[in-house]
């Protein structure tokens with residue numbers, strides 16, 4: 001497949017230059033390029049036909065993982081391989097490492113970025129699901145100098161849809177310091193290991209001093225509506241101590257209510273079974289990590 005003619009390719013050195021470039025075009029006629037692992041396929045298949053490509057890989061201020069007093073900020077242009085190899089993503093943030101160390105194959109992990117993944121918000125993508133379960137905030141800047149922070153619950157609007165406006169660039173994804181005794185985990189299952197999942201499950205739990213779950217977030221990848229919370233299951237985890245019966249009840253409630261679809265990869269019942277079995281494993285690991 002060959003792309004439609006692209007008139008201009010730009011490689012700015014700063015966020016200000018990138019925003020100035022994008023606003024010279026009408027909405028949608030210029031796009032940002034991060035790792036290119038989704039955008040290039042869309043351009044080659046002509047699903048996207050940009051007149052201008054603004055390549056973000058020369059912008060140092062968009063790169064890197066920073067942990068400060070427990071708070072975490074990951075620059076939009078930070079590649080999966082850097083997140084997967086970061087030494088401080090334990091406990092509360094361990095789901096990020098679980099996901100990024102298994103996204104696609106080595107090439108995808110060496111090129112793909114957290115920013116590209118959350119902005120693309122593909123239906124079965126791992127990273128938006130983990131960012132949702134971890135309650136991350138997407139930090140955006142616009143050419144008029146304004147900045148805003150959008151919570152994951154408000155950012156992911158459905159497959160390939162987010163709250164980001166065409167004239168906004170994603171700067172970073174961030175989290176405040178998590179409460180003590182917080183743990184998270186993610187696991188996906190797919191027909192091939194190095195590809196998008198049929199189902200992925202992410203869980204975050206916080207325990208009180210007595211070991212009882214005081215807060216839980218569960219998110220799923222692979223359902224037709226894209227990354228989504230499993231609120232029925234969350235309610236069943238709160239108050240538990242992570243006993244298998246409580247976890248099974250939580251995942252069962254999500255699976256029973258899930259709007260699962262059938263396709264070439266798996267039928268709806270299989271997807272629901274994956275939510276139960278992966279969900280048990282992932283939630284158990286999140287509780288273990290919360291206990292330290």
Ligand SMILES: Cc1cc2nc3c(=O)[nH]c(=O)nc-3n(C[C@H](O)[C@H](O)[C@H](O)COP(=O)(O)OP(=O)(O)OC[C@H]3O[C@@H](n4cnc5c(N)ncnc54)[C@H](O)[C@@H]3O)c2cc1C
Pocket residue numbers: 031032033034035036037038039040056076077102103104105108111112113114115116117119120122124125126127168169170171194195196197
């Ligand atoms: C073979 C293969 C296997 C894969 N397997 C998996 C998998 O197992 N799990 C998984 O989750 N994903 C998988 N993916 C998708 C992969 O994660 C992509 O890398 C990701 O979806 C896009 O990230 P990117 O950095 O390549 O962004 P790009 O493709 O460059 O960009 C994606 C979109 O985001 C926009 N964008 C990028 N950065 C910014 C920014 N800073 N501000 C505003 N807009 C921005 C672009 O304009 C574009 O619309 C796979 C892809 C391939 C090719």
